[in-house]
Amino acid sequence: MNYKLHHLSHTDLDGYGCQMVSAHFFDSISFYNSNYGKEINECFNQILAQIQTSSFEKHVILITDLNLTMEQATEFQAKVNIAEKEILLLLLDHHKTGEECANTYEWYYLDSSRCATKITYDFFSALYGHNEALSHFVNVVNAVDIWLENDPHFELGKVCMGLVSSAKEVNKIMFPEENTQYIFSLLSQAQAFFTCKDAHIALDDAIHGIKKSYFKSNKNDTLSNLISAYNVRLLTQNKEKMQINYKEYKGILTYNIGNVSVIGNDFLSANPDFDFFMDVTSKKTISLRSSGKVDVSKIAAQIANGGGHHNASGGLLSNFKDAFIYDSIKSQVMNIIANKG
Missing domain, CATH: 3.10.310.30 (Diaminopimelate Epimerase; Chain A, domain 1)
Structure with a gap:
């Protein structure tokens, strides 16, 4: 791949689900996660700063599961236009509040019938091929994110949603890369339970052990002590x-x-x-x-x-x-x- 992908997404299951999809299809990616409001602007500016110092000449900024205001969309387009490097902007979202932006900018794709993870998967799988296991994960996310209560994946989606929302052990502001790796690991390990009988219950029962296995290094301990030791290691590595x-x-x-x-x-x-x-x-x-x-x-x-x-x-x-x-x-x-x- 002769370009660098910068993927900005939301901080919930659907947001990280989009990034799980892009991580499957691409190798050279930097991940960023944001809630709504000015945090999106700060993350976008951070991406532009990374692009400025990058060795790559071509870049793609992919935004998923975040709807922009017209002011933000206009600002982002203007900044891309004056950038010294070649930048392609693409937004894939499902929130109806972005309709005005979608009608104005061709890079803003909106479809309220699917969650953003499914939009992202459908977009890239059409180009690079279908993957059955990833498709299963996408359907689980879709069932809970657009609240399909009669969907057979709905209860499993609820457990996955809680798994992400409770994943506060690695601080996103101080350690964004490690935070992304942690949530990706949780969602990857969760998929091992998708084919179990009563998968939602099996996964729910296993969550404590899944978390402990991530933080465990040399010896077993309480989850609280393992998390503290992990954070101390990160802080020590970054203390300067x-x-x-x-x-x-x-x-x-x-x-x-x-x-x-x-x-x-x-x-x-x-x-x-x-x-x-x-x-x-x-x-x-x-x-x-x-x-x-x-x-x-x-x-x-x-x-x-x-x-x-x-x-x-x-x-x-x-x-x-x-x-x-x-x-x-x-x-x-x-x-x-x-x-x-």
């Missing part, structure tokens, strides 16, 4: 990129990491060269942890009008504006620390 400083102290910044007490303390134990752990959330709150080297209650008081204990504190970053790209989040927090620290 995620490093922040408060005065002479070195810390790491996470976003909506969850389970801060466990992950924070585990990270600091594994990385004694770091002095504190800070997690900021979409609600503007921060949680701070320390292994004793720094009084994080003083940091919380200084930058977030907060407080607490020497090794565990929190506060509110009133000037923080939620974002969808980690680098933007880190830049904001560093500016807040510089101005208040």
